[in-house]
Amino acid sequence: MPGIVDITPFVFTRDLAASCEFFESLGFAPGLVQPDLGYAYCTGHGHALRVLQVSPEAEIGEQMIYLDVDDIDAFYDELRPVLDDMPEARVRPPFNQDYGQREFHVKDPDNCLLLFGSRIMRATDIPGQRRN
Template structure:
């Protein structure tokens, strides 16, 4: 049997698991697949994350400040328009509307409740 990688599922630290679950459901359209004490598995089609409740940092910085992950999508602008009615209720500094990157990707960005930067991106057609 040949082995192959299937997907990557990042662990996303959070201080309040219930609050983060709600954020990913309401604002980004993820579905809760499983939840236990300090852990939750969430997915949106083939993209998945694992939320892990952790204690606050001793230095007071946001728990997710040094964490980010990238979700490759098809139909980036359509996805943004689908999420926009909820995203407009977040503070403006937590959402960056779709834009083109010099490295050939179109992206939008969202900061979650603990400062994790979530990138959504799609290759720009030639």
């Protein structure tokens, strides 16, 4: 049976060049950029993002992407020089969530929330969770 090869999120933007620069700073290099179509395909960390420019009048709405990483603190430290240059309101440093994840958050220029996270405990270790 044919299967799904990958899942690639779309990120909407009003400024294609600024978004490509932002995602490149996080390790997603724009491999295919078509400014006339308002489209870019950015790859990095073994995955990809599709960036799509919308009209200035378009309502983008809330966007969120969860990126699972193997070592959240090491990944944050690797990106820290870039993150330290961003406005403080766009970056939330690593913290532990009640649902067993350690995360840090970054907002792109169009307020898409990127949630980077690593598991710090199994779901069954969280109080109130059932074992299957």
